[in-house]
Amino acid sequence: MNGAERTPVIAIVDDEEMVLTSLRSFLMLETDYEVLTFNSPKRALAELADKNLDLIVSDYLMPEMNGIELLLEIKKLHPFATRILLTGYADKENAIKAINEVGLYQYVEKPWDNDDLRITIQNGLERRFLMEKLENKIQEVQRVQQSLQDIQAQIIKAFM
């Protein structure tokens, strides 16, 4: 489905419990993702700090901090995780202003369509794994280059 060997981990943050339950139920039925839900952005930050994370969906308007602020913090912790904002209609303008600050992958409007959301998440994950693969490849190339350089150094040493 996503080209990854491991189970994708996605987090959903919204101060409304009903939104969390809906999304979790749908995703659990339709996908095999590991879905983590948080009704507090602060708790989300605390618990996601030492966890693996592939994608995060966050509400915009929340009591402790807004979605953009949360996603900025998450970006620091998990730079490759795809960031999606789930906004109420009236918040759209504010949210759009902040999109550039945080490098948002997509914003989704409430009320959302389940299929649209699933496809957005799926694409977001694919992107995330492509990025990861790319990163891995780069690292591999770097490693190979390094070993080549090492070999070269040894050869030079051997022939000198």
Added chain:
Amino acid sequence: MPDSDPSRVSELEEETRRLRRAVEELSILNAIGSAIGSTMDLNEVVELIVQESVKNLNVEQAAVMLLQQDEAIDPFRTMARKAHTGNELVPFRFGQQLTGWMLKNRKPLLINDIQSDDRFQSVAVSDFPIRSLLSVPLRAKGQMVGLLNVFNKRGEEGFTREDQRLLSIIASQSSQIVENARLYEELQRRSKELEESEQKYRALMQEASEAILLAADSTKRIVEVNERAETLTGRPRERLIGRTLAQVLPIPELEEPETYDKIAESGNLRLTFSTDADGEHRRFDLSATRVSYGAHRLIQVICLDVTEREKLADHLRVHAQELEREVEAATKDLRTSQAKLVQQEKMAALGRLVAGVAHEMNTPIGTINSNADTLARSLSVLREMTAGENAPEQLKDNKRLAQVLSLLDDISRINKLACERIVSIVGSLRNFARLDQAELQMADLHEGLDSTLTLVYHELKNRIEVVKEYGDIPPVRCHPNQINQVFMNLLVNAAQAIPERGEIRIKTFREGDMVKVQIADSGVGIPPANLERIFDPGFTTKGVGVGTGLGLSICFKIAEDHKGGIDVESEVGKGSAFTLRLPIPKDVSAEGSNERG
């Protein structure tokens, strides 16, 4: 000798004196009497009396004082003659005490030494010093009409009883003459006054701006007219005098006896009539009054030319009507713009309310909508597990389970439909509040129409034929999503107006500096009573749950925001045509270019 008898001599002498005096008296009377025939002029009569009195009584001066009718003491009309001033009569002012005494006592008065007479101590008469006087009343028909006075007897002896007798005779003879002359003079004065008053009246009548006709009350025949009456009737004076009023004035009422009865009863009659006897059409106010001049009873008809006044009044009336119309129009304009303002304010308030509600509904509706979808998906999973190929046999034939699953399916399907409808309504509300402030851009309306048509396809299905009559129209500057919203509403409404099968005709064309999009349906049409209200927010005839009643009011607002509008024509049973008007941008309409934004 008897001839020399002294007593006889004295007797004879006495007789001679008596005869001589009688001759004198007779000659005085004769002179005065001849004056009656010679003149009726009061001044001349008085002159004569004064002359005769001065001459016969041997005095320095004589005066005739005529009493005014009301017996006022002052002014006496006094005429005197100073002996030394020739014939001239001069006004002679006289002490009031003397005249007062004379008026009171009405008998002769004889004073020879006025200085020592205590009755008249303060007698002082201008520049003429009076030493002695003799005064007798002038009587006519038993009434005192004046005094005859003589002053300052010449010689030493002063006034005698003889003088008084003589003056009384002169007075009694001249009284009637004086009175006659006075009456004659009075008559002349009166007749002169009368003549003047007649002249005044004539001038007044002739120069009056009203036409005046006088007719005898008995015969209704005209006895007098003025110049204006000649102009009014177009007849010269000779052809007016002697005719009846009805003959010369074009007023049918004047031929009826009741009209004159009315004048006699109320004393006045007013009416209005027109005539063109003068050559042009003129209107008159007539006032007929019954008047009496002495024994004559006359009908006085006064006609006032009111043509100009009525023209002015007509002019004023027209002007007033114009003003009234203007005020009415202005008031209507004001009402319209007020209604528009109120409407705009209502829409704005509604917009704020709706925005708030829509925002608050996002989360719960999003949740329910999502859950309904998830539930449907879960059910299909469950059905696959219980009824699919790999399902356990005991579950496959369980009727109760199948029943429950089918029930859950129904509920889930209905939930989903209900949610979709709520989502769509919230979407409408959101669009109504128009929280999206997308930029204005140049857009091709045909593209918008086509994409909207694909969206409403499920409403049209196979029952409605869509006929496109796209004209050559330039792009317009607009918010395309809003304009599409208008198309969507108009198309859905058109589809819903067609009960079975029908046609929707979409026509685009350019008219002046406007682009027009007409969406016409062959549906049921809108009754005239509803036609005015279709753009009111909340007005719907679709029944509860079908329409929000917001569609057309949103369309109207969007069109207005684009400086355009929506016109509607409809006929019950034939269909409705909604026409969206949008302005062509100045730069485009000027160049006629076809740029796209």
